[in-house]
Structure formats: C-alpha cells, structure tokens
Amino acid sequence: xxxxxxxxxxxxxxxxxxxxxxxxxxxxxxxxxxxxxxxxxxxxxxxxxxxxxxxxxxxxxxxxxxxxxxxxxxxxxxxxxxxxxxxxxxxxxxxxxxxxxxxxxxxxxxxxxxxxxxxxxxxxxxxxxxxxxxxxxxx
Numbered sequence: 001x002x003x004x005x006x007x008x009x010x011x012x013x014x015x016x017x018x019x020x021x022x023x024x025x026x027x028x029x030x031x032x033x034x035x036x037x038x039x040x041x042x043x044x045x046x047x048x049x050x051x052x053x054x055x056x057x058x059x060x061x062x063x064x065x066x067x068x069x070x071x072x073x074x075x076x077x078x079x080x081x082x083x084x085x086x087x088x089x090x091x092x093x094x095x096x097x098x099x100x101x102x103x104x105x106x107x108x109x110x111x112x113x114x115x116x117x118x119x120x121x122x123x124x125x126x127x128x129x130x131x132x133x134x135x136x137x138x139x
Contacts (some may be wrong), residue, residue, distance in 0.1 A: 009115040043132035051119040061106035082116040
C-alpha cells in the first residue's frame with residue numbers, strides 16, 4: 001500500500017512539473033494544455049492591523065504591502081466586540097484604498113468602555129492580470 005501511494009505521488013509531481021496540464025474534454029478524450037510557468041500564489045505580502053482601546057476610544061492602524069505590480073488595494077475595516085462567547089461586529093465598517101502596492105491608514109473610532117475589541121480587515125488587491133484577497137485580525 002505504501003508503495004502504491006508513493007508511486008501515485010511521484011506520478012502526480014511529474015505531471016505537475018512537466019509544464020503541461022492534462023484534462024478531459026467533453027468527448028472524454030485526454031487533452032493537453034499549456035500553462036504559464038510562473039504562477040503567483042499571492043499578490044498580498046503583508047497585512048498588519050493593530051487596535052488599542054483607551055477609555056471609550058479605539059485607535060487603529062493598518063499597513064498592507066503587496067508585490068510591486070499591484071496597482072489597486074481596497075481594505076474594509078470593521079471593529080468587532082467580544083460578547084457572549086463570540087466576536088460580533090461593532091458599529092459600521094469603513095474602507096481605505098490605494099492605487100499603489102502599499103496602503104497605510106490609521107485613526108480612531110468610539111467604542112464602549114470596559115469591553116474587549118479587535119479589528120477585522122478584509123483586503124482585496126489587484127493588478128492587470130490577477131486579484132487576491134485576505135482577511136486578518138488584530139492581535
């Protein structure tokens with residue numbers, strides 16, 4: 001059994017690394033299609049949200065770094081409050097955008113004192129050929 005699994009994995013790796021993709025067409029014939037040798041797995045390199053709360057004010061910051069070809073970043077920020085054993089959205093979300101490969105934003109939002117909060121950030125990045133997204137949370 002171990003030899004069969006090892007053989008299957010070896011064949012799979014050889015097919016993937018050959019630069020060819022094998023697929024079945026509608027007539028159930030095996031066909032080959034070429035694909036680009038370079039595949040970008042992620043346009044987004046780093047997302048760093050922070051949130052600190054003092055009295056009834058939440059101070060947030062967000063730093064996003066993408067690969068150099070990115071020319072559009074859109075971030076949706078949402079404060080969440082820990083309540084009844086789960087995170088719930090608190091207040092309205094807001095957005096920040098950039099037309100370069102970097103996005104930095106910071107500011108304050110009012111919150112209710114004496115509660116636990118975090119910042120949820122959903123980032124979308126794009127260039128002329130790809131789109132990527134990621135969700136991150138402050139610590």
